[in-house]
Amino acid sequence: MTDILVYVPNSGKHAAEVLTLARSLGDVSAVAFDDAAASLAGEYGAAKVYRVEAPGADDYFVDPKATVLIDLARSANPGFFLLPSTDEGKALAARVAVALDNGLMTDVSGLDADGTATQDAFAGATIVKSKATKGFLLATVKAGATEPAPAPGSPAVETVNAAVAEADQRVKVVQRVDEPAGDRPALSEARIVVSGGRGVGSAEDFALIERVADALGGAVGASRAATDSGYYPHKFQVGQTGTTVSPQLYVAAGISGAIQHRAGMQTSRVIVAVNKDADAPIFGMADFGVVGDLFQVLPQALEEIEKRK
Amino acid sequence: MNIVVLVKQVPDSGLARQLDAQLRVDRNGANNVMGELDEYAVEAALQLKEAHGGEVTVLTLGPGQATETVRKTLAMGADKAVHIEDDAVGGSDALTTSAILAAALGRLEWDLVIAGAESTDSNMGVMPQLLAARTGAPALTGARKIETDGSTVTVEHQRANGYDVLSAALPAIVSVWDTINTPRYPSLKGIMAAKRKPVESLTLADLGIEAAGPAAAWNEVVDAAARPPRTAGQIVTDEGQGGTALAEFLAAEKFI
Ligand SMILES: Cc1cc2nc3c(=O)[nH]c(=O)nc-3n(C[C@H](O)[C@H](O)[C@H](O)COP(=O)(O)OP(=O)(O)OC[C@H]3O[C@@H](n4cnc5c(N)ncnc54)[C@H](O)[C@@H]3O)c2cc1C
Ligand SMILES: Nc1ncnc2c1ncn2[C@@H]1O[C@H](COP(=O)(O)O)[C@@H](O)[C@H]1O
Numbered sequence: 001m002t003d004i005l006v007y008v009p010n011s012g013k014h015a016a017e018v019l020t021l022a023r024s025l026g027d028v029s030a031v032a033f034d035d036a037a038a039s040l041a042g043e044y045g046a047a048k049v050y051r052v053e054a055p056g057a058d059d060y061f062v063d064p065k066a067t068v069l070i071d072l073a074r075s076a077n078p079g080f081f082l083l084p085s086t087d088e089g090k091a092l093a094a095r096v097a098v099a100l101d102n103g104l105m106t107d108v109s110g111l112d113a114d115g116t117a118t119q120d121a122f123a124g125a126t127i128v129k130s131k132a133t134k135g136f137l138l139a140t141v142k143a144g145a146t147e148p149a150p151a152p153g154s155p156a157v158e159t160v161n162a163a164v165a166e167a168d169q170r171v172k173v174v175q176r177v178d179e180p181a182g183d184r185p186a187l188s189e190a191r192i193v194v195s196g197g198r199g200v201g202s203a204e205d206f207a208l209i210e211r212v213a214d215a216l217g218g219a220v221g222a223s224r225a226a227t228d229s230g231y232y233p234h235k236f237q238v239g240q241t242g243t244t245v246s247p248q249l250y251v252a253a254g255i256s257g258a259i260q261h262r263a264g265m266q267t268s269r270v271i272v273a274v275n276k277d278a279d280a281p282i283f284g285m286a287d288f289g290v291v292g293d294l295f296q297v298l299p300q301a302l303e304e305i306e307k308r309k
Numbered sequence: 310m311n312i313v314v315l316v317k318q319v320p321d322s323g324l325a326r327q328l329d330a331q332l333r334v335d336r337n338g339a340n341n342v343m344g345e346l347d348e349y350a351v352e353a354a355l356q357l358k359e360a361h362g363g364e365v366t367v368l369t370l371g372p373g374q375a376t377e378t379v380r381k382t383l384a385m386g387a388d389k390a391v392h393i394e395d396d397a398v399g400g401s402d403a404l405t406t407s408a409i410l411a412a413a414l415g416r417l418e419w420d421l422v423i424a425g426a427e428s429t430d431s432n433m434g435v436m437p438q439l440l441a442a443r444t445g446a447p448a449l450t451g452a453r454k455i456e457t458d459g460s461t462v463t464v465e466h467q468r469a470n471g472y473d474v475l476s477a478a479l480p481a482i483v484s485v486w487d488t489i490n491t492p493r494y495p496s497l498k499g500i501m502a503a504k505r506k507p508v509e510s511l512t513l514a515d516l517g518i519e520a521a522g523p524a525a526a527w528n529e530v531v532d533a534a535a536r537p538p539r540t541a542g543q544i545v546t547d548e549g550q551g552g553t554a555l556a557e558f559l560a561a562e563k564f565i
Contacts, residue, residue: 061449061466061475062438087434087451087468094435097404098442103527104403106433116531122326122430129532170447174463175474188469192564216564234488235469240322240429241346241487243469249564259323270562271539272555278546285539288558292547300552301559308556308565 002026002079002113006046007069007092011036013189014084016148018141019044022082023151025113030155031072033057033065038157045151054162061171062088064164066095072160073100078136080111085140093140102135107142123240123263143188144246144267179235185219187236192218192249193265195238198225199254199275199294206232208298209253215305221245221265223255239264253294257282274298310363310459310479312354313419315410316347316382318375319430326430332530333400334430336372343378346425348492349485353455354423355386356490361459364388366417370398370409376508383503384495390508391417397513400523403431407439412516414444421462422482426451437484447477453488 004022008015008030019041022028029048030041041049050072057064065088073081073096081096083089085107097104110118115137119128132138187193194216196209206220209232213220222232224239238245240260250268255261257273257280265271266285273286274294283289290297320326320339329335343351354365367382367390369375379390393413401409414422427434434450441448452464453472463476467486495503513521523529545554559565 061447061473063447087466090434091438091448091450094438095442097435098407098439104435105528106435120536121328121533123322125326125536126328127534127536128328128332128530130528130530132527133529134527171449171475171477173473174476176471177473178471181470186470216559235471240432249559249562259325266536266539270564271542272558274551274555278544283544284541286544287539287542288555289542289544290547290551290555291544292551297547297551297555301555302552304553304556305559305565308560 003076004028005073005076005078005081006030006041007083007089008032008037008041009084009086009088011040013148014086014143015040016044017143017146018082018084019046020148021111021141021146022080025080025111029076029078031069042155043150043152044148045153046155047153049155049157050160051157052160052162054164056164057162059173060164060169061173062091062095063168063171064162066092067165067168068160068162070096070099080137080139083140085142089140093138097138100135102138103132105130105137105139108139109142109145111137111139111141123259124266143244184213185217187219187221187238187243187245190219190245190247192216193221193238193245193247193268194218194251194253195221195223195255195265196226196232196253197223197255198229200226200231201254203231205295208295211302212251212298215302216249218247218249223261252282253298255282256280257285310357310361310420310457311366311418312357312363312421312423313366313368313414313417314347314350314354314382314387315422315424315436316351316367316369316378317344317428318342318369318371318378319344319428322429328533331400332533336374341374341377343381344425345429346427346485346487349487349489350423350425351382351385351387352490352492353485355493357421357455357457361457363420366391366419368410368413368417369393370406372399379508380503381495383506384499385493386499387506389506391511392508393511393513393516395513395521397521400526401521402526402528403433403435403439404527405521405525407436407443409513409516409518409521410436411440411443412518413511414440420479421457422446424482424484426484426486437482441482444482446480446482448482448484449475449477450484452483452485455483455485455489
């Protein structure tokens with residue numbers, strides 16, 4: 001069977017998805033820098049785990065990890081090397097590509113065993129299929145590419161001891177600042193997302209969006225117009241330059257549906273829109289839409305939701 | 310402090326875009342603009358120049374029409390530009406592009422290279438790291454804030470749930486998100502001055518690059534299709550019942 005190398009950054013959903021996809025292509029060897037990642041790899045069917053001990057690697061940006069991955073890819077000679085499409089995953093893939101003189105694909109949403117990769121182009125308007133013509137298939141896999149499916153096993157574990165080389169100490173991580181996640185589900189992983197746009201009109205009125213999200217057990221999102229206007233923090237922005245979400249339900253309130261916003265939410269299973277402009281482009285993609293003032297529609301919906309619970 | 314800004318001309322991401330018959334980005338039928346995130350890179354470079362002195366050089370790889378994008382950066386305030394233009398470049402992949410840009414960077418004097426966090430046509434977001442690997446300079450990517458004292462650079466690397474403060478000695482490569490600043494518009498004076506600013510034109514031969522285009526690419530696009538449009542749903546107009554109708558829909562779909 002083909003050997004698939006997978007970089008597992010943590011024990012999150014995205015990492016589980018990449019492992020699930022990889023398993024459908026061949027025998028998975030996972031690279032884990034900590035115990036949580038290693039145990040996720042076991043839970044999701046990896047045949048082998050490279051458990052890397054690289055003391056001090058976290059004090060630096062991606063370079064020490066890149067060196068480890070380059071060495072492993074060189075010796076494992078895999079058919080596929082998959083990483084999650086995150087800033088870190090893309091950075092690592094780029095370093096591997098240059099070091100091993102190999103091509104790379106980013107934001108892959110599907111992969112066949114014959115090496116055909118599916119990608120979205122132009123904010124999802126076009127679906128592209130590509131193949132690697134030389135080398136191995138090095139790709140970063142987009143969040144939501146597949147449903148994570150556990151397949152617990154007991155992988156062979158090989159410990160890899162890696163010292164951080166001086167050349168990899170150039171970019172220091174001076175400080176890591178984690179903003180509190182709050183009680184709501186993480187935006188990128190939520191089953192339900194309720195987003196507000198410029199139509200919400202103020203930071204205070206975003207409380208209405210939060211109430212709807214909480215009533216449905218969902219995460220809160222925002223359009224760029226809303227984050228740029230200071231109605232809601234930037235990290236909640238959905239779209240091309242924000243987070244890409246693919247929930248079961250996406251509610252867009254006071255959002256017109258610009259291409260850059262659609263880029264981040266159009267693969268949602270069910271889309272609901274509330275907008276007072278009947279011509280807003282968002283209605284063109286909504287499964288259910290209400291043409292009306294969100295300050296009338298949402299409070300009434302909330303009341304009805306509470307009644308039905 | 311000498312800064313090179315990387316800008317790429319792209320089809321306007323706010324309008325419909327497509328692939329051409331050869332399954333490449335259709336640049337002829339599109340409204341081409343400066344990469345939307347690259348405007349923030351130009352602004353960041355200009356602000357650093359205003360604080361520390363030195364020169365801002367714009368570097369672009371693209372077809373003849375990319376001259377318009379170059380002119381816009383000069384009108385915003387960049388001092389000079391290098392435009393790599395060669396018919397052999399069309400259909401190149403990111404790896405080849407990085408080899409070409411790295412060769413051009415090798416001919417320039419720089420303390421800092423600033424790029425957009427990703428181009429808004431391919432959205433790969435890998436160029437800064439590819440260039441770091443090729444030039445040996447450190448890459449500090451995805452910045453929402455950038456500061457330098459002339460010998461080191463410090464950035465806030467934006468993450469989904471916070472940020473990391475990264476620091477490295479110059480020369481270095483930085484990429485920026487749209488949270489970093491508000492790009493200026495070219496002034497009339499700037500537009501006039503841009504006409505007299507030097508633009509160096511280079512070919513692949515000038516850079517000693519032999520292999521480019523589809524033949525040198527590692528990947529091949531084998532198929533492309535428009536995403537099937539979502540089937541139109543039910544739209545109701547609120548006449549006092551809109552919220553209830555919405556809740557009923559959510560209940561029918563088992564979200565409540
Ligand atoms: C490079 C680049 C990247 C971008 N990235 C993103 C991105 O990641 N995410 C993103 O969202 N955008 C992004 N944009 C911006 C995008 O083009 C739009 O400007 C933005 O999505 C608009 O946000 P909006 O829909 O909230 O605002 P608007 O387009 O102003 O729409 C507001 C809507 O609210 C409606 N409304 C107003 N009042 C009410 C009311 N009381 N009740 C009901 N409806 C009401 C209006 O009818 C209108 O349709 C990007 C743009 C560029 C150039
Ligand atoms: N052809 C190009 N010419 C100049 N700069 C480029 C080119 N392609 C990419 N870049 C720079 O690299 C950044 C990231 O591009 P990408 O990796 O293609 O998403 C862009 O925002 C530009 O700053």
